[in-house]
Amino acid sequence: MNQYAALLIALPLISAFFVPVIKSLSKKVVMPFLVLVTAVQTGIAAWVFNEVYSSGKPMIIMAGGFKPPVGINLYIGHFAALFVLIIAVTSFFMAVFSMKAITVEPKDKYVMLFLLLMLGATGMIATGDIFNLFVFMEITAISAYALTAYNKTGEASEAAMKYIILGGIGSSFFLVGIALIYGSLGTLNMAQIAQLAGRMNPTVAQAALAMLVFGLAVEAELFPLNAWAPDAYQAAPHPVTTMFSAFVVKAGLYALARVLYLTHAVGSWGHVLKLLIVLGTLTVVIGELSALRQTNVKRMFAYSSIAQVGFIAVGFALGTQAGVTASVFHMVNHAIVKALMFMAVGYVAFELGGVNLEDFKGLGKTMPLTAFAITVGAISIIGIPLFNIFWSKIQLILAALKAGKTGVIALILGASLVEAVYYIRLIHTMWFEEGDRDRIKENLIFGTIMLLLVALIIIIGVAPNFVWNIVQKAGADIYNAAQYIKNVPLLPGVSP
Amino acid sequence: MTNCIQCIEYVMVLVMILAAVFAVEWKDLLAAVVGMAAVSLVASILFFFLQAPDVAMTEAAIGAAMSAAVFIFAIKRTQRYETEEEERPGWWIRW
Amino acid sequence: MSISVYYFGAISLILIGLYAVLVKKNLLKILVGLSIMETGVNLLLISIGYIAGRSAPILSEGVGPNQAVDPIPQALVLTAIVIGVATTALALTVAINLYETYKTLNIEELRRLRG
Amino acid sequence: MVMKRVLAILTILIIGYWMASALANVPFGADKMLVGQYYLNHVKEQTGAVNAVTAVVVNYRGFDTLGEVTVLFIASTGVAALLWRRKKERTAKSEGSIVLTTGARLLFAFIVLFGAYIFIHGHLTPGGGFPGGATIATAFLMLYLAFSAYEIPHKSFEVTEGIAGMGYVTVGLIGLAIGSYFLFDWIWQTWGWGHSNIGRLFSAGFIPIIYTIIGIKVGTELTGIVDSMVKEPKEGGE
Numbered sequence: 035m036n037q038y039a040a041l042l043i044a045l046p047l048i049s050a051f052f053v054p055v056i057k058s059l060s061k062k063v064v065m066p067f068l069v070l071v072t073a074v075q076t077g078i079a080a081w082v083f084n085e086v087y088s089s090g091k092p093m094i095i096m097a098g099g100f101k102p103p104v105g106i107n108l109y110i111g112h113f114a115a116l117f118v119l120i121i122a123v124t125s126f127f128m129a130v131f132s133m134k135a136i137t138v139e140p141k142d143k144y145v146m147l148f149l150l151l152m153l154g155a156t157g158m159i160a161t162g163d164i165f166n167l168f169v170f171m172e173i174t175a176i177s178a179y180a181l182t183a184y185n186k187t188g189e190a191s192e193a194a195m196k197y198i199i200l201g202g203i204g205s206s207f208f209l210v211g212i213a214l215i216y217g218s219l220g221t222l223n224m225a226q227i228a229q230l231a232g233r234m235n236p237t238v239a240q241a242a243l244a245m246l247v248f249g250l251a252v253e254a255e256l257f258p259l260n261a262w263a264p265d266a267y268q269a270a271p272h273p274v275t276t277m278f279s280a281f282v283v284k285a286g287l288y289a290l291a292r293v294l295y296l297t298h299a300v301g302s303w304g305h306v307l308k309l310l311i312v313l314g315t316l317t318v319v320i321g322e323l324s325a326l327r328q329t330n331v332k333r334m335f336a337y338s339s340i341a342q343v344g345f346i347a348v349g350f351a352l353g354t355q356a357g358v359t360a361s362v363f364h365m366v367n368h369a370i371v372k373a374l375m376f377m378a379v380g381y382v383a384f385e386l387g388g389v390n391l392e393d394f395k396g397l398g399k400t401m402p403l404t405a406f407a408i409t410v411g412a413i414s415i416i417g418i419p420l421f422n423i424f425w426s427k428i429q430l431i432l433a434a435l436k437a438g439k440t441g442v443i444a445l446i447l448g449a450s451l452v453e454a455v456y457y458i459r460l461i462h463t464m465w466f467e468e469g470d471r472d473r474i475k476e477n478l479i480f481g482t483i484m485l486l487l488v489a490l491i492i493i494i495g496v497a498p499n500f501v502w503n504i505v506q507k508a509g510a511d512i513y514n515a516a517q518y519i520k521n522v523p524l525l526p527g528v529s530p
Numbered sequence: 531m532t533n534c535i536q537c538i539e540y541v542m543v544l545v546m547i548l549a550a551v552f553a554v555e556w557k558d559l560l561a562a563v564v565g566m567a568a569v570s571l572v573a574s575i576l577f578f579f580l581q582a583p584d585v586a587m588t589e590a591a592i593g594a595a596m597s598a599a600v601f602i603f604a605i606k607r608t609q610r611y612e613t614e615e616e617e618r619p620g621w622w623i624r625w
Numbered sequence: 626m627s628i629s630v631y632y633f634g635a636i637s638l639i640l641i642g643l644y645a646v647l648v649k650k651n652l653l654k655i656l657v658g659l660s661i662m663e664t665g666v667n668l669l670l671i672s673i674g675y676i677a678g679r680s681a682p683i684l685s686e687g688v689g690p691n692q693a694v695d696p697i698p699q700a701l702v703l704t705a706i707v708i709g710v711a712t713t714a715l716a717l718t719v720a721i722n723l724y725e726t727y728k729t730l731n732i733e734e735l736r737r738l739r740g
Numbered sequence: 741m742v743m744k745r746v747l748a749i750l751t752i753l754i755i756g757y758w759m760a761s762a763l764a765n766v767p768f769g770a771d772k773m774l775v776g777q778y779y780l781n782h783v784k785e786q787t788g789a790v791n792a793v794t795a796v797v798v799n800y801r802g803f804d805t806l807g808e809v810t811v812l813f814i815a816s817t818g819v820a821a822l823l824w825r826r827k828k829e830r831t832a833k834s835e836g837s838i839v840l841t842t843g844a845r846l847l848f849a850f851i852v853l854f855g856a857y858i859f860i861h862g863h864l865t866p867g868g869g870f871p872g873g874a875t876i877a878t879a880f881l882m883l884y885l886a887f888s889a890y891e892i893p894h895k896s897f898e899v900t901e902g903i904a905g906m907g908y909v910t911v912g913l914i915g916l917a918i919g920s921y922f923l924f925d926w927i928w929q930t931w932g933w934g935h936s937n938i939g940r941l942f943s944a945g946f947i948p949i950i951y952t953i954i955g956i957k958v959g960t961e962l963t964g965i966v967d968s969m970v971k972e973p974k975e976g977g978e
Contacts, residue, residue: 040922043803044909047810051905054898097803099921099929100786103775106803143821150814157807165701169807172708176715176811180818183719188726191719192735195652198716202659203646205712206639209666209705210759216698217673217766220774241762528778536630543634550638550661554645559653566657569638573664576631580671581681581694583866584793585702587858589667591874596962597660597710599881603969604717605653608724612651613731628760629768636763640756647748669763674776677769682792683866684784693792695776700796704808707870707958711815714965718819721969 036093039082039110042118042160045075046153050146057142065133068145072126075152079115079122086115087504092511092521094162101525102162103223109162109522113362113508117159117284120366124280124373125152127483128273131377134477135272135384138185144271147184151177151277158285162522164212165222167289168205171253174282175201181274182266193265200252200259208249214242220530225522228296228515230530236301243306246293247313253286255343257316264324267336272380275332279339279372284365287343288512291350291358296515298353310351311442317344318445322452332379332389334456335372338415341449342368348445349430352437359509360429366505367414367422367494374487375411377480378404385474394460396469403476405464407484412457414491417450422494425502539579546572557612563601570594631672638665652720652730656713663709667702674698788928788935788944789863797868798947802923805950806908809957813905816961816968825973836886844886851879859955863944869951873958880963884970892967897960904957911946911953 049071057064086093092111096102110118129148136144154174161167179201183194216222218238219230231239251259263283267275294306321341328334342364349361381404382397383389397405414421427446434442494501511518546569553565570593577586628636638661645658674695682693724730766772773780779792779800789795797805836844859872883890915924927933928945937943 037916037920037922040912040916044913044916044922047806048906048909048913050810051813051902051909054902055906058895058899096921097923098799098915099919099924100800104778105800140821140824143817143824146817147814147821150810153810161803163803165704165801166803166807169704169708169804169811172712172811173807173814176708176711176814176818179712179715179719180814180821183722183818183822186722186822188723191722191726194719195716195723198712198719199646199655199659202662202712202716203643205708206642206659206662206666210639210669212701213666213670213673213698214762214766216670216701217763217772220772220776222697222775235765238762238765241758525778528775530774539630543630546634547637547641550641553657553661554641554649554654559651559657562654562657566660569661569664573638573668576634576668577671580631580675581679582671582674582699582702582793583681583683584791584868584871585667585671585699585706587867587871588703588706588874589664591871591878592710592962593664593667593706595878596874597713600710600714600717600965600969601653601657603966604721607721607969607972608653608730612649612654628764632760632763632768636756636759639759640752643755644748644752647751648745672768673766673772675769676771676773681866682780683790683864684780684792685790685864690777690780690783693780695773696779696792696796697776697801699793700801700804703793703797703868703870704804707808708811711811714815714969715818715822718822718969722822 037095039093040095040097040108041078042075042082042156043108043153045078046071046149046156050149050153053142053146061142064142064145068132068148069126069129071149072122072129072152076122076126079119082110083115083119086110086112087507094522102522103221103226103528104525106161106163106166107223107522108160109224109518110160111518111521112511113288114159116366116504116508117281117288118156120369121152121155121159121281124277124369127373127377128276130479130483131380132273135380138271144184147177147181151181151282155281155285159288162224163222164215164224164227164293168208168212171208171289172205174285175205175253178278178282182270184271184274185269187269189265190269193262193269197262197266200262204249204252204259207245211242211245211249214238214245223522223524224292224296225519226524228299229519229524231297231299234300239297239300240302240305243294243297243300243302244309247290247306247310250286250290250293251313253283254290254347255283255286255317255340256313256347257320258313260317260340263340264333264336267339268330268333272376272383276373276376276380279376280369283339283343284369287346287350287365290347291361291512294350295358295512296518298515307351307353311348314344314347314351315445317341317347318449322449326452326456329391330389331391331394331460332383334460335375335379338453339372341453342415345430345446345449348442349433352433352439352442354433354437355509355513356429356433356436358513359506360426360433362509362512363429363502363505364423364426366501367426370487370490370494371411371414371423374407374484374491378407378411378484381477381480386471391460391463394463395467396464396471398465400469400471400474401476403481403484407488408464409461410488410491412461414495416454416457420492420495422491422498424495425498542572542576546576559605559610559612560602563598563605566601567594567598570597629672631668631675635665635669635672638662638668650731650733652723652732656716656720659716660709660713663705667705670698670702670705784938787925787947788938789947790938791863791865794863794868794947794951798950799925802912805954806912806923809905809908809954812958812961813901816901816964819965819968823968828971828973830889830891830970831972833888835888840886844882848879848883851882852876855879855955855959859951860948862951863947869954870958872951872955874962876955876959877962877966881966884966892963894967897964901957901960901964904953904960907953908950908957911950
């Protein structure tokens, strides 16, 4: 029965391939088809989530019936089950949003790319083989390139070009890293790499890990390689921006954390963590300072999103279980909040035609529901108690305190202060400045989705324990490499 | 005899690196693409030496032929010469 | 420190490609650089899988399981080549779109046109 | 300007030195196989393929290949989406010479046949779905170059591409239903067809089927990319 979780991969694939056939029958059903597929995917993801959390055991899917390390296996543990569900739900919401928000032709191609982006992120999170991770990363990246440029404006093409160039460098580096690991261990399976990691020559291991970190930094939006992100977030279609922020970057971060924690037995591990902490800190600082200067709200949210990514990376770089768990918690909260905010801002852009700060004047009167949603999201990101991000920031601070890294605490508090400045400015513009537009009738379905997300933010903010329990299991899943090795049924004959 | 085979390897690698340098430095993009295809072709011969005939075939068919073709179509729809510096007289003979 | 001529060639290709990506101003040139980089990485993978004195991993008559080179890097490179050409095609398409909007492929000029 | 160049060269030299020092610890030409040796030892009995690379690509690491096919599909979809205009046409001005056009007509069938040969024999000889498909695409590329007005039938190409992809996933799902593993080789392992035929065409389970699907898919996708790039928007068609 467990093997049926392979449908998580098979369903989006076969549906994407089915789109050209559907299109030749009728062009109108393409968008509803997308909603249907994402709904079914959500159902499968919910089943997988329930199965993994009720049994407490990960699902190991062996492609072709070959046991790892001979065949490729998918590893849907506590983390993957949680995030696969988040990916599916976000995709479902964004599919509904796309029905209206996407006006540029050819829509059938958009649907295919949308499904494959979802597939790529799901695969990145689920896979248990390092080269397969590369393949899924490329699926995600290439569909993201195409979707970034989808609007065919000059900005969109330029953003996509930047993304492609950085992504190309990143994927070459990642492959060199894989080549080095393969050359010294003779295997590509992540569990076996973890098992044998101690045998690696420290020089090789250090170079390989640094290469992998740089390769993944493009998808994970870490500092030297994230120049594409603000442009791409701004120029991509609104549902796609939401998906980038909610799960594409998360998939990259997860892959980073997974690869790092599996190889913690190598001699030069500490150096790589130091590298990551530096990258994360720079990401936060540059993201927050750039966000402060923006007048385009979508771009401002993009920089804010990048800064949050920096927090998550720093949490992973602490090297303790508390840090990893806090990071995972932040990932979940950030996914919810940023899904809400990018959707709201996309809806504003759709109705008003622009997202500069001036357009937001008096939004509280013209689109009260949307303005309310943005306000809740903003308050939550700043880290005000009774909203969800407060708890994850507290957990990050506690983890840093335990790890003895006081600099990280200062970083988080300082960044929150900067966030407060620009978000309160936005809130002020929305509610207390007069606009010259009439009230717009807001779409009921989008309003419901936004209210659902708002409710989620407040529920987690008031009673975090339920989610915290889930997240603790997910964090342990990443941190505990020994358990990971034990969970994967490695073929006994294939070991040195 | 083994020395001679090694000579061929050295020469091939040298040719490949030279082609790569030319591909990067030539101002005429069409020539640069030909240089890139040459890199791929020599690499595919090296793949043969390294006992990887499958890869050699794929590299020759996809890496060299297809990607060069796609590049050439793109050049046809954009521009053929790189304009890196200000245009000075005789800029087309420098590379 | 001495390394094989194949490693040397592969590293050189990666570095030359990286140089083009970092320094060149023309978008197509940058993409040529990326393509060369990918070829270098592929060569590196294949040379890691090579075992001296063994033949190709096609186990027809006369080639036993202990007389063939490692098949895995070859399978990986097959995948990597196809991914490379896919990226290249998409990148060139984006470059064409850029050219149709701005009438230039020079990244400095693009930056200036956008202001 | 010179500064930037020098900086770039320095960075590159550092990276190069670093990579070289790591590679010095990965000896060239030494036997480093772990999983690879397992493949070589068991490839014939487990998959029936003589060409171990093919067995790795299609059977052992089938998931990668499915992803790879998807990547190419994304590329062709993306290229078509980004170059989508309301009206497009070919702009070649001169028709090829009589020698070229006649030659192209004659050669076309042979090249397609050769491509098909390559992917059908993927489990026996070097080659397989990807070079085979690329060969087929070159046949169409030749037609584009020889005839100034040639166009592929788009609709049917797109549908073929989609159906071939669905075929691949369906083969995998049949494996899930019969052998309870996704991408399970049910023809070889459950039905046991072709065990007496190792080294001949009718063996190796679903490898020839999958390679045929891949060949068709790669051929149509690469042709689609070429088609999208050759045609330019019609004046005023935007």
